[in-house]
Amino acid sequence: MKIIATKDNLQYGINTVQKAVSTKNTIPVLSGIRLKAVDNKLYMAATDLEIGIECFVAVQVLEEGEIVLPARQFSELVRRLPDTKIAINYIDSIIGVEIKYNDAEVNIKGWPGDEFPVIPDLEEGEYHFEINSTLFKNMVKQTVFAASSDESRPIFTGALLEIEENDFKLITTDTHRLALRSSKGNIIKNNNINLIIPAKALAEVSRIIQEDDENIQIKGNNNQICFKSSDTLLISRLIDGRFPDYRQVIPDKFSTVIKIKTKDLQETVERANLFSGEKDGTSVIRLKIENGYLNISSKSDLGKVDENIPIFVEGEDIEISFNARYILDVLKVLESEDLKFSLTGPLSPGVIKSGNHDNYTYLILPLRN
Amino acid sequence: MKLTEKLIELEEKMTEMLEEVKTLKMYAYSLEDENEKLRRELCQYPEETKKAVEENAEKIQGEGYENLARLYNEGFHICHIHFGQPRKGDCLFCMGFMRKM
Numbered sequence: 001m002k003i004i005a006t007k008d009n010l011q012y013g014i015n016t017v018q019k020a021v022s023t024k025n026t027i028p029v030l031s032g033i034r035l036k037a038v039d040n041k042l043y044m045a046a047t048d049l050e051i052g053i054e055c056f057v058a059v060q061v062l063e064e065g066e067i068v069l070p071a072r073q074f075s076e077l078v079r080r081l082p083d084t085k086i087a088i089n090y091i092d093s094i095i096g097v098e099i100k101y102n103d104a105e106v107n108i109k110g111w112p113g114d115e116f117p118v119i120p121d122l123e124e125g126e127y128h129f130e131i132n133s134t135l136f137k138n139m140v141k142q143t144v145f146a147a148s149s150d151e152s153r154p155i156f157t158g159a160l161l162e163i164e165e166n167d168f169k170l171i172t173t174d175t176h177r178l179a180l181r182s183s184k185g186n187i188i189k190n191n192n193i194n195l196i197i198p199a200k201a202l203a204e205v206s207r208i209i210q211e212d213d214e215n216i217q218i219k220g221n222n223n224q225i226c227f228k229s230s231d232t233l234l235i236s237r238l239i240d241g242r243f244p245d246y247r248q249v250i251p252d253k254f255s256t257v258i259k260i261k262t263k264d265l266q267e268t269v270e271r272a273n274l275f276s277g278e279k280d281g282t283s284v285i286r287l288k289i290e291n292g293y294l295n296i297s298s299k300s301d302l303g304k305v306d307e308n309i310p311i312f313v314e315g316e317d318i319e320i321s322f323n324a325r326y327i328l329d330v331l332k333v334l335e336s337e338d339l340k341f342s343l344t345g346p347l348s349p350g351v352i353k354s355g356n357h358d359n360y361t362y363l364i365l366p367l368r369n
Numbered sequence: 370m371k372l373t374e375k376l377i378e379l380e381e382k383m384t385e386m387l388e389e390v391k392t393l394k395m396y397a398y399s400l401e402d403e404n405e406k407l408r409r410e411l412c413q414y415p416e417e418t419k420k421a422v423e424e425n426a427e428k429i430q431g432e433g434y435e436n437l438a439r440l441y442n443e444g445f446h447i448c449h450i451h452f453g454q455p456r457k458g459d460c461l462f463c464m465g466f467m468r469k470m
Contacts, residue, residue, distance in 0.1 A: 155450070282458075347464075365458070368459070
């Protein structure tokens with residue numbers, strides 16, 4: 001393998017695949033990035049056997065070939081290289097490469113390319129969809145934070161991707177809250193699927209999708225799913241099991257509905273959160289809806305906050321407590337000026353929806369006093 | 370035996386058989402009637418039995434709900450995904466299940 005590349009191209013490729021590099025030391029070759037030079041393209045790939053990422057960058061290929069280089073050393077080196085032409089040549093005697101730039105030369109030892117696992121692109125998948133990449137990024141951003149990080153309950157560490165006709169739904173829950181985002185996409189093959197995708201993989205898809213990619217292709221089978229943009233492919237295993245019926249937990253009748261400016265609520269909750277006395281990840285704030293005002297208060301050993309926000313309210317007065325962190329999480333991703341907060345009672349879940357459209361629902365369980 | 374005598378004998382036998390078919394047909398009718406009557410009797414419980422069964426079902430359901438609510442309040446999941454496992458905080462699916470009951 002002999003190539004000439006730019007620092008920016010190498011850096012872009014490394015940044016794209018690096019999150020898939022294995023951090024476990026069980027299979028040494030997985031701690032590397034595979035470089036494969038073909039047809040004036042340098043394919044870079046990494047996998048930890050849970051997810052695999054492959055992308056390509058434009059380079060000048062003088063001699064085709066492949067090699068796996070240790071990810072940490074290779075990425076740290078490229079980051080520190082000068083912005084000039086970089087030649088990478090395979091050296092058979094050390095099973096590694098020499099990297100030449102200006103008048104300097106660095107040697108890195110690696111592993112033979114054929115020891116690296118193949119990353120399939122699931123061309124012959126059981127299903128195939130496409131969706132606008134900016135829209136998909138937004139769907140992931142608005143849901144992935146509500147997934148659980150508790151590995152003892154694997155189903156909830158994933159997001160349910162439900163596709164019926166042209167309706168795409170992404171649902172996550174940690175059983176204390178639930179986020180549901182729906183939108184429209186195009187079906188190319190098979191029109192009804194129900195899959196649980198690891199939230200970490202979705203976050204990675206969202207990170208590597210470029211804003212200027214028009215559509216992202218989603219293909220796969222019952223074990224693996226593949227996301228493909230113009231220059232990048234990510235493959236992830238799916239989570240086994242059945243996602244619980246989320247529809248039965250979404251209330252449809254409410255006793256109190258308020259409309260409020262998202263920014264006003266966010267700033268007040270952020271201030272109240274400072275004195276919420278966080279314990280076991282729970283920051284208790286109290287909400288009281290009375291006489292057209294929302295009163296938000298919190299109290300800890302360090303002080304207290306008590307604020308009133310004018311709101312538009314329909315229905316009964318109510319007093320209810322929530323975990324401030326759960327409210328702040330949704331306010332950060334809600335891209336609307338106003339929001340609708342609907343409540344049924346001090347023990348039933350509250351429902352937050354954006355003020356101007358109906359494609360996002362966030363459920364949050366109140367805290368008992 | 371003359372042909373006429375043979376024919377007479379055959380006619381008598383056929384008349385006899387026809388009579389037998391008629392008797393069997395009447396017997397089948399009566400069996401069908403009895404079967405229908407028994408089926409109706411089997412399916413129809415008296416009002417008081419029906420009421421007792423309904424009351425019992427409601428009682429069992431009520432006890433079931435109370436048991437599940439008690440289990441939940443003692444800090445265990447009652448949703449089908451994690452039934453019987455200790456829970457931290459309220460669970461949307463347990464509460465959804467209780468609301469549905």
